[in-house]
Amino acid sequence: MKTLPRADVAIVGGGWAGLLMAKELGARTGLSIVVLERGRPRKTSDYTDGMDELDYAIRLRMMQVAAKETVTFRHTPKDRALPIRQFASFLPGTGVGGSGEHWTGIVPRFLPDSFEIHTRTVERYGAKRLPENHSIQDWGITYAELEPFYTRAERLLGVSGKAGADPYEGPRSAEYPTPPLKMGYFPSMFVTAARSLGYHPAPTPSANISTPYRNPDGVIRPACQYCGYCQRFGCMVGAKAQPSNTLLPVIARQKGVSIRTGADVRRLLYKGGKVTGVSYRDAAGEEIVQPADLVMLASWTLNNTRLLLLSKIGEPFDSATGKGHVGRNLTHQSQSRAVTLFFDRPLNRFMGGGANGVHIRDLDGDFFDHGPLDFLRGAFITAHALGYAPIANFGVVPPSVKTTWGSAWKKAAIEAFDCTANLGISGEHLAYRSNYLDLDPTYRDQHGDPLLRMTMDWNDNERNMIRYLSAKMAEVGRAMGAREVVTPPLPGHYDVLTYKSTHLQGGAIMGTSPAVSVVNTWLQHWQVPNLFVLGGSAFPQNASGNPTLTILALTLRTADAIVDRYVKQPGPLA
Amino acid sequence: MRRRHFLTLSTATVGGLLVYTLDRKPIRAHAQSRKIRVPLKFFNEREAFVIAAAAGRILPSDSTGPGATEAGVIIYIDRQLASPFGRDVNRYTQPPFEEGVPEQGYQGKATPREVYREGLALLGRDFDRLTPEEQDAKLRSIETTWFFRLLRQNTIEGMFCDPMHGGNADLIGWQMIGYPGPYMSWADHIDQHYGKSFRPAPKSLGDVLGRQVKPWEDEV
Numbered sequence: 001m002k003t004l005p006r007a008d009v010a011i012v013g014g015g016w017a018g019l020l021m022a023k024e025l026g027a028r029t030g031l032s033i034v035v036l037e038r039g040r041p042r043k044t045s046d047y048t049d050g051m052d053e054l055d056y057a058i059r060l061r062m063m064q065v066a067a068k069e070t071v072t073f074r075h076t077p078k079d080r081a082l083p084i085r086q087f088a089s090f091l092p093g094t095g096v097g098g099s100g101e102h103w104t105g106i107v108p109r110f111l112p113d114s115f116e117i118h119t120r121t122v123e124r125y126g127a128k129r130l131p132e133n134h135s136i137q138d139w140g141i142t143y144a145e146l147e148p149f150y151t152r153a154e155r156l157l158g159v160s161g162k163a164g165a166d167p168y169e170g171p172r173s174a175e176y177p178t179p180p181l182k183m184g185y186f187p188s189m190f191v192t193a194a195r196s197l198g199y200h201p202a203p204t205p206s207a208n209i210s211t212p213y214r215n216p217d218g219v220i221r222p223a224c225q226y227c228g229y230c231q232r233f234g235c236m237v238g239a240k241a242q243p244s245n246t247l248l249p250v251i252a253r254q255k256g257v258s259i260r261t262g263a264d265v266r267r268l269l270y271k272g273g274k275v276t277g278v279s280y281r282d283a284a285g286e287e288i289v290q291p292a293d294l295v296m297l298a299s300w301t302l303n304n305t306r307l308l309l310l311s312k313i314g315e316p317f318d319s320a321t322g323k324g325h326v327g328r329n330l331t332h333q334s335q336s337r338a339v340t341l342f343f344d345r346p347l348n349r350f351m352g353g354g355a356n357g358v359h360i361r362d363l364d365g366d367f368f369d370h371g372p373l374d375f376l377r378g379a380f381i382t383a384h385a386l387g388y389a390p391i392a393n394f395g396v397v398p399p400s401v402k403t404t405w406g407s408a409w410k411k412a413a414i415e416a417f418d419c420t421a422n423l424g425i426s427g428e429h430l431a432y433r434s435n436y437l438d439l440d441p442t443y444r445d446q447h448g449d450p451l452l453r454m455t456m457d458w459n460d461n462e463r464n465m466i467r468y469l470s471a472k473m474a475e476v477g478r479a480m481g482a483r484e485v486v487t488p489p490l491p492g493h494y495d496v497l498t499y500k501s502t503h504l505q506g507g508a509i510m511g512t513s514p515a516v517s518v519v520n521t522w523l524q525h526w527q528v529p530n531l532f533v534l535g536g537s538a539f540p541q542n543a544s545g546n547p548t549l550t551i552l553a554l555t556l557r558t559a560d561a562i563v564d565r566y567v568k569q570p571g572p573l574a
Numbered sequence: 575m576r577r578r579h580f581l582t583l584s585t586a587t588v589g590g591l592l593v594y595t596l597d598r599k600p601i602r603a604h605a606q607s608r609k610i611r612v613p614l615k616f617f618n619e620r621e622a623f624v625i626a627a628a629a630g631r632i633l634p635s636d637s638t639g640p641g642a643t644e645a646g647v648i649i650y651i652d653r654q655l656a657s658p659f660g661r662d663v664n665r666y667t668q669p670p671f672e673e674g675v676p677e678q679g680y681q682g683k684a685t686p687r688e689v690y691r692e693g694l695a696l697l698g699r700d701f702d703r704l705t706p707e708e709q710d711a712k713l714r715s716i717e718t719t720w721f722f723r724l725l726r727q728n729t730i731e732g733m734f735c736d737p738m739h740g741g742n743a744d745l746i747g748w749q750m751i752g753y754p755g756p757y758m759s760w761a762d763h764i765d766q767h768y769g770k771s772f773r774p775a776p777k778s779l780g781d782v783l784g785r786q787v788k789p790w791e792d793e794v
Contacts, residue, residue, distance in 0.1 A: 184765065346770065
């Protein structure tokens with residue numbers, strides 16, 4: 001055990017949230033800041049060599065290795081949790097930049113009423129409409145409070161889009177920093193068909209920028225090349241905003257910030273109502289103590305919660321009694337595919353990018369009357385030119401083809417390969433008392449620490465929402481001229497086999513009082529004022545769209561509070 | 575130390591196509607050279623013929639185009655099984671191993687190497703000498719096994735991977751489906767060609783970069 005010299009700030013996790021906080025504090029304070037990242041360094045020039053579907057999109061070369069650390073999973077507290085032996089349902093990142101390096105870059109703002117979901121839902125439909133066993137609650141912050149930080153986050157990334165194109169978007173104080181991306185054929189067909197049915201398609205806000213852009217930090221990035229190597233890949237030209245191309249160039253010039261890789265943080269050190277630092281195992285296997293006055297957890301939703309539990313900070317959630325908060329309100333996202341469409345024309349779908357296309361929010365939030373329906377809320381629905389790669393997408397055939405191998409299947413798969421596409425759903429996932437995180441009693445990680453245990457299953461609200469939205473999108477698919485329109489089977493139980501999204505939320509949620517949350521709206525721990533917990537772990541529930549822009553906006557809001565208030569007078573901010 | 579094994583292929587089998595050997599020095603099979611010998615890293619030659627024959631029924635060579643045999647899928651699978659993937663280095667393999675519900679995913683103890691060993695036993699030593707009809711009947715009888723699912727997945731991978739991994743020889747998999755590979759830019763094309771097929775000649779990552787890239791299976 002070695003104890004290092006004290007740092008002013010220790011940040012656990014070098015992804016979007018941790019590095020953005022480091023950059024902000026590095027630019028605006030004289031604090032000494034160390035970022036502890038368990039993975040390896042990364043740089044933009046790594047990514048030309050990474051344009052390989054097998055190693056990166058199939059074998060997940062950039063991502064967290066399950067052999068080192070995974071999570072266990074079960075449907076209910078009565079079941080036995082078993083380890084997720086290989087990740088598939090969601091794909092945690094690792095290394096400098098975290099999953100921000102290989103993310104898709106879809107960056108909508110959350111809908112204004114998402115932040116007040118409990119209040120607004122009860123106002124319109126009455127408390128009786130909330131699902132049995134729900135644990136839905138307001139965030140304790142409003143869209144209006146967050147709006148300036150959304151604008152700052154968009155300028156940091158250079159988000160491409162068009163103000164006013166989406167009539168459902170919350171009020172904006174500024175135009176998007178870059179104009180919409182060029183449109184591929186598949187999204188263009190969706191635009192025509194969706195408009196004919198009364199929907200309002202708009203360019204999807206994208207961290208892939210459409211024109212060269214200089215952000216407020218002076219970082220210049222080039223325009224998207226539509227190469228298709230986006231989701232699960234690092235961008236080889238730096239057009240997709242990633243921590244490596246957006247934050248690291250700034251941090252590299254900052255004297256106060258250092259990034260220490262190979263530092264796998266195992267515990268927060270906690271004494272007398274304060275954290276005194278963290279302990280980690282370095283790449284050589286040595287146990288190191290890093291004392292710090294201020295600790296920021298920014299190691300993604302699941303690991304933030306796990307480190308709080310392992311460090312015995314806060315009261316763990318007990319699903320039987322409903323007491324305790326650490327680990328509760330775990331949410332994911334309802335589905336990633338609305339309908340699969342088979343056309344009789346080629347789509348040239350190798351071109352594009354993960355966030356290249358259009359979306360509609362007509363069936364999102366509470367923009368349609370749920371009075372006569374059997375579910376609440378809705379989904380962010382997309383038609384994107386994703387850049388389809390062959391291994392993952394060969395073999396999708398119409399249901400009339402009954403075999404999955406051999407000549408007949410091969411023929412159908414070749415015909416369908418470039419004539420098939422999906423409409424995507426990011427369905428809002430409500431919070432329930434039965435979906436939560438705690439420590440597993442059996443399985444351990446590479447260091448011998450207990451794994452995190454996920455208890456989660458789908459409920460009727462998700463199933464009924466998907467049924468309704470898939471039927472609506474099937475109508476759009478037919479209007480697009482699809483020869484066959486296939487709706488996926490409804491999710492029965494939650495599974496760890498099929499990719500949904502890497503949007504997991506909750507576990508260390510924010511709120512207006514310690515009676516309902518782990519952190520205050522400044523993401524500061526209620527009981528431990530020198531501990532901040534950044535990222536999606538703070539979201540009381542999933543909010544349909546992709547979470548990263550909101551994570552960045554909340555991080556900027558916390559950074560302001562630290563610079564303007566906490567540094568001058570350390571202590572509770574709320 | 576493992577005895578060195580080679581896969582001997584007649585040029586009729588590979589159809590005169592470019593075949594990548596396991597050290598990735600391409601051997602051009604000339605019309606004159608009747609046979610080429612590809613060093614094997616995991617299988618012995620008999621096993622390689624059996625797995626190659628099974629992969630060749632999943633993606634057969636037929637009127638719609640070349641199949642697993644021409645793509646060199648067996649060379650891809652052999653190299654993958656010799657690599658950390660074959661040994662399950664990245665999968666969480668700590669006990670206890672318990673049978674769960676399907677939604678909890680694969681909970682088996684067997685590594686891909688062990689799964690293929692089991693599969694070879696299921697297929698039998700002379701699988702490649704059966705008629706195609708007999709081979710299909712045999713495969714249908716094991717369709718629900720983990721081995722068959724892995725073989726099917728690996729066959730698709732070997733058909734459509736970048737050739738640096740040993741499969742998709744001469745890019746025939748990509749040619750067959752019109753996939754051009756990792757071009758650096760479609761900026762002049764993304765909003766063109768609406769409804770019409772646009773089929774640039776396929777290029778491997780090595781072609782695009784003008785140098786070879788080290789695939790993950792070659793890293794220790």
